[in-house]
Structure formats: C-alpha cells, structure tokens
Amino acid sequence: TLAKLLFNELCAEFEYTCFVPGFMLKGDYQELERGVYSLMHHHGTQIAGTGKNKKWKSTALRMKTLLLVLDDIDNDNHIELLQNISSVNDCTNSRYIVTSRDRDILNSSGARVFDVKLLNQKSSKELFMSYAFPYPTQPSPSLTEWVDKIVVKCDGLPLTLEVMGKYLQRKVSESIWKQCLDALDEADNVIRLDERLWAKLRVSYDRLGSQEKEIFLDAASFFNNSRWSLREAKSSWRVLYGLEDLRWQTLVDMSLVYDVDEKDRIQMHEQLRSLGIRLASGWGTCGRCRTWTKKNVPSRFNSSNFDESISERQIYSSESGPCTSSTGMETHIEEVLALRLEDSMSLNSRDICQMKKLQYLDSKELMLDEVGGKLPKNVTLLRLRGEVNNLHDLVDRGLARSLAVLDLTGLDFKLTCFPTTVSDFQNLEVMKFTSCHFEGLPEAFGQLPRLRHLTFTTCQRLRSLPEDFGLLS
Known part of the structure; x- marks a missing residue:
C-alpha cells in the first residue's frame, strides 16, 4: 500500500517505528493497544512482547523519535489510541500517519488531511499494461481498443488495475476481454464506493474454478493472518480439494493473495480480504455464512452481540426453513465450514455436532x-x-x-x-x-x-x- 511505501522510506530516520495494517486494527481498546505495542520496533528490531522484553512498557517511548503508521482506521478507538500514544511519546520530532476511507474519522483525529488522488488515465494504463503485458510483450492490434476500455472502467484504482491486468495476462481472445468489460460495466451500477470496488474485484474471482474459489474463501475468512501457516492450510486443502500447490499458485498469479513462504502466515490485500469475507458470508448470493468466529457468530448464539430485532429471523437447527440472518441471508448451522470457538461463545458440543460440513x-x-x-x-x-x-x-x-x-x-x-x-x-x-x-x-x-x-x-x-x-x- 501507499502507506507501507511511505513507512519504508521514512523508518530509517526514527528510533522507534511501528506499522499497523488494517487487519490488526480489530477488537476493543485493550486488544488494539496490545497489537500495536507487539509490532513496535527499535532501530529495526522488534522489541515488544518477546523474550526478555515481555515487560516492555509504552513509557519507553517518552521523548523518543517515533514513526507510527495506522493503515485504514475506521472508529473512535483508533483515534483514542493514536492520541494516547502521541501523548505518551510527547516528542515533537515524531511522526504519526493514518489512512482512512472515512473523512470524518480523519477530521476528528485533528490531523492534517491529504486526499490521495486516483491514478490518471496515462498512469492507469501504464500500471495495467505492466501486469497484462509484461515487457517486452505488447497487445495485438485487435486488443488495443479493449485495453483502453478496461482501464477506464478500473476508475484509477491501483488494486483493480493490478487484479484485472493479472487475470487478462496472456488472454488473446477478444471475447474474454469483452466479458470482463461487461462485468465491469455491471459493477458500475453499484452505488456505494466499497461495494463497487468489491464488485469489480469480484470479476476476477468469478472466473476462478470452483476449487480455487473455495481456497480463496478459506484464505480470506479463516486463514488470513491467523496463527496458521500456508503449509498447514495446504495440508488441509490437499485432503479437501487436491492439487493444492497448483491451485494456490493460481491465486498468487492473479494477485488475489500475496506470495508468501510456506512457513509464514497467509496474507492478502485488505480489500480482497474484505471481499472474501463478504462472499464467505453469502454477500450478493443469498448464500450462507461459512465461517463463525467470536465476531460474526449469529447474535442469537452470542449474548454479547444479541439483537432482539433480528433474533426471530435466524435459524439454528438442522431443520430447513425460509429464515434469514441479520444481514438478510440464510444462516444454517449445518452449513458452517470453519469455527473458531472461544470461551465467551455460547456454542456447546451439541451445536458443533450439527455442523455436518465443518x-x-x-x-x-x-x-x-x-x-x-x-x-x-x-x-x-x-x-x-x-x-x-x-x-x-x-x-x-x-x-x-x-x-x-x-x-x-x-x-x-x-x-x-x-x-x-x-x-x-x-x-x-x-x-x-x-x-x-x-x-x-x-x-x-x-x-x-x-x-x-x-x-x-x-x-x-x-x-x-x-x-x-x-x-x-
């Protein structure tokens, strides 16, 4: 991301540095604080929460030069955390950088706000061409007009340009390019910006094979940035889908996931992860939620998130019926594929027995x-x-x-x-x-x-x- 690029360029100038990606900015205030301090580095070496530094305290930051980047903040807890850290640090030579898709959040932080402009047509085309036609390849004359049309429909969004370029790489059939253009046209009808971006990214997802789709959804909704490594995910996929190395490489080649070592955790762009979570929750398909965690288990079964107004519309049995969840989609426990069960969740062993597809x-x-x-x-x-x-x-x-x-x-x-x-x-x-x-x-x-x-x-x-x-x- 642009925030990560800026962090990498500036970090050598500061004694303490910390980059916090959007997927780490989850949970209550205490979880946020622990997450941020666990990522703190001192002259490039991670210091918090490991080895002899387990008792490292935030007061060590006082009057030290600090570069802190919070990428994609979206609520008041993030603002409170930023203000508390800057107060503890209290060093005029420190720098705090936050990104957000919500201008109101940025305004409430008291920060100076910079609008990041979308790419212009020339830059958009250069980026798209670098993925669709890596040097020294060039598009055939019959595809040249399609290149310009596709680029226009990507709206100057770098991630969309990259994903579409990777998908169309080595595609020589005009019909494939036309189908992509038609799908992007359809996505333009979506009103909300986030929904429109997801709809355009979904064009690439929709062209995956059925098994690759399953792996993408597993990666986004369960494995991404979890304690599980790519190696462990692949071991499961070998049993479930087969050809796990080939299928994973397909996702990497299409820029739907990052290329990581097998011993490392699965990573993907936050927007693609959001798309995967939405799809895994049945977004746009009237499907059923496939991954249950503490945050998204239906409210009837999580007393801390109970909503009386929707509880009557939820299903929790093996019986079939036309009931819908809080998001307007059917939620059958027997359709759950992944469960992260914490002690604060009110599921019991009988409930797990009903998850026939787990x-x-x-x-x-x-x-x-x-x-x-x-x-x-x-x-x-x-x-x-x-x-x-x-x-x-x-x-x-x-x-x-x-x-x-x-x-x-x-x-x-x-x-x-x-x-x-x-x-x-x-x-x-x-x-x-x-x-x-x-x-x-x-x-x-x-x-x-x-x-x-x-x-x-x-x-x-x-x-x-x-x-x-x-x-x-």
Missing part, C-alpha cells in the same frame, strides 16, 4: 465426552486448547479419514496418554504439542505415512520417543 475447528475448552461420538467427520484441521478432558477415542469419532493438521495446546493436566489408535490418522501431515502433559507416545506413532512436521513445545513430562519413531518416512 472442515476447520479451532476450539477452546471442548468437552469431547459431551459430543456423544459425533464430531463432524470432514474436519481436516483441529486445534484443541485448554480444558479438553478426553482424547482416547478421538479416532473412533470418525476424524481419522480426513484429519491433516492436529494442534494440541495446554490440555488438561490429567490427559497423560495419547490415543493408541493414532496410526489411523492416515492423512495427518502436521502435528503440534504445546504445554501438554503426555508421558509417552504410542508405538503406532511410527505408522503415520504422511507425517511431515512434528513440533514439541514445553512438553516436560515427555522423556522419550517410541522405538518405531525411526520408521517415519
């Missing part, structure tokens, strides 16, 4: 013996945290066929044995143990044909590995 489950304090042996059989990624009281029949519950990623973190101290039927996890590629109390691992551990990544972190009771461990190929 693929990703990140759960805190799940009582497996309450589930009644009916955990969804399609789960490919499972993370269990905190008070989980039973693992011995995890395989018998039907997960063995699909599970590709298993992460066990801080489980109940009474859980000292791992299931002896672990060898039934024939698709398991990634396994993590963090702060677990297992005293040993079953011999069958050596019979996991696909296991590639195994991590132990602070598992102090585990003294040895099984003899068959060397059989892992």
Whole structure:
C-alpha cells in the first residue's frame, strides 16, 4: 500500500517505528493497544512482547523519535489510541500517519488531511499494461481498443488495475476481454464506493474454478493472518480439494493473495480480504455464512452481540426453513465450514455436532465426552486448547479419514496418554504439542505415512520417543 511505501522510506530516520495494517486494527481498546505495542520496533528490531522484553512498557517511548503508521482506521478507538500514544511519546520530532476511507474519522483525529488522488488515465494504463503485458510483450492490434476500455472502467484504482491486468495476462481472445468489460460495466451500477470496488474485484474471482474459489474463501475468512501457516492450510486443502500447490499458485498469479513462504502466515490485500469475507458470508448470493468466529457468530448464539430485532429471523437447527440472518441471508448451522470457538461463545458440543460440513475447528475448552461420538467427520484441521478432558477415542469419532493438521495446546493436566489408535490418522501431515502433559507416545506413532512436521513445545513430562519413531518416512 501507499502507506507501507511511505513507512519504508521514512523508518530509517526514527528510533522507534511501528506499522499497523488494517487487519490488526480489530477488537476493543485493550486488544488494539496490545497489537500495536507487539509490532513496535527499535532501530529495526522488534522489541515488544518477546523474550526478555515481555515487560516492555509504552513509557519507553517518552521523548523518543517515533514513526507510527495506522493503515485504514475506521472508529473512535483508533483515534483514542493514536492520541494516547502521541501523548505518551510527547516528542515533537515524531511522526504519526493514518489512512482512512472515512473523512470524518480523519477530521476528528485533528490531523492534517491529504486526499490521495486516483491514478490518471496515462498512469492507469501504464500500471495495467505492466501486469497484462509484461515487457517486452505488447497487445495485438485487435486488443488495443479493449485495453483502453478496461482501464477506464478500473476508475484509477491501483488494486483493480493490478487484479484485472493479472487475470487478462496472456488472454488473446477478444471475447474474454469483452466479458470482463461487461462485468465491469455491471459493477458500475453499484452505488456505494466499497461495494463497487468489491464488485469489480469480484470479476476476477468469478472466473476462478470452483476449487480455487473455495481456497480463496478459506484464505480470506479463516486463514488470513491467523496463527496458521500456508503449509498447514495446504495440508488441509490437499485432503479437501487436491492439487493444492497448483491451485494456490493460481491465486498468487492473479494477485488475489500475496506470495508468501510456506512457513509464514497467509496474507492478502485488505480489500480482497474484505471481499472474501463478504462472499464467505453469502454477500450478493443469498448464500450462507461459512465461517463463525467470536465476531460474526449469529447474535442469537452470542449474548454479547444479541439483537432482539433480528433474533426471530435466524435459524439454528438442522431443520430447513425460509429464515434469514441479520444481514438478510440464510444462516444454517449445518452449513458452517470453519469455527473458531472461544470461551465467551455460547456454542456447546451439541451445536458443533450439527455442523455436518465443518472442515476447520479451532476450539477452546471442548468437552469431547459431551459430543456423544459425533464430531463432524470432514474436519481436516483441529486445534484443541485448554480444558479438553478426553482424547482416547478421538479416532473412533470418525476424524481419522480426513484429519491433516492436529494442534494440541495446554490440555488438561490429567490427559497423560495419547490415543493408541493414532496410526489411523492416515492423512495427518502436521502435528503440534504445546504445554501438554503426555508421558509417552504410542508405538503406532511410527505408522503415520504422511507425517511431515512434528513440533514439541514445553512438553516436560515427555522423556522419550517410541522405538518405531525411526520408521517415519
């Protein structure tokens, strides 16, 4: 983004620097503050919340030169955070840069406001051509007129120009260019600016194959900037969709996601992530919400977000019926594909049993013996945290066929044995143990044909590995 470019050019001039992208500006004030200080750097080295600097305090900023960039602020908490940091810092040579799509927010910050102009026709065409026809290629005479028409419809928006250019790269058929122009024409009928931008970006999404669409939606609504790495996402996609490397590369080539290393977290442009979240919530399709988190679980099942005026229009059962959610779209629990279950959410094990299509489950304090042996059989990624009281029949519950990623973190101290039927996890590629109390691992551990990544972190009771461990190929 332009904000990141400006940050990179200026950061060498300041003692402390901090760049906070839009997707990190979420949550209440305390979450925002923790997030910002966790990203603070001192002369290029990250300092907050790690190692010996866990007790680092914001007062260390006092009278130090600070460059702070908050990219895409949109509420009063962001303004309060900015003002508090500048007050603590209290250094005239510091610089605070914020971006927003809401002028009222910028005005309320007391900052000097600069309007970032859209690209003119010449610059727009140069940017589009750099993606659609990388040097030294040139468009054929029959495509020249289509280039100008497409560029005009991109409205000088760099992201739209890049995504459309990447999609049309090496497309020589005039009919494909015409179809793109028609789709962009249709998007012009949308009134709101954000909606119009998403509609134009969706032109590229709509031309993906069905499996690539699923991966894009998974990436945007569940994996993007989460604790999960691209490697772990791909392990799940291998089971669900197949050809995961090829399908991911298609998204990279079309600029729908960033090209990251497999050990890193999935990243994408904030506008594309917003598009993916909207699509995953059924936007414009009368579809159903596929990802439930603390922030978007329907209000009937989240008392902190309850809205009496819409509760009567929501569905929470396996029964079919013409009911709609707060966004005007049907919400059936059995359609949920991804669930990030926190202890403040009022879902229970019976509710999870109804999620017949569930693929990703990140759960805190799940009582497996309450589930009644009916955990969804399609789960490919499972993370269990905190008070989980039973693992011995995890395989018998039907997960063995699909599970590709298993992460066990801080489980109940009474859980000292791992299931002896672990060898039934024939698709398991990634396994993590963090702060677990297992005293040993079953011999069958050596019979996991696909296991590639195994991590132990602070598992102090585990003294040895099984003899068959060397059989892992």
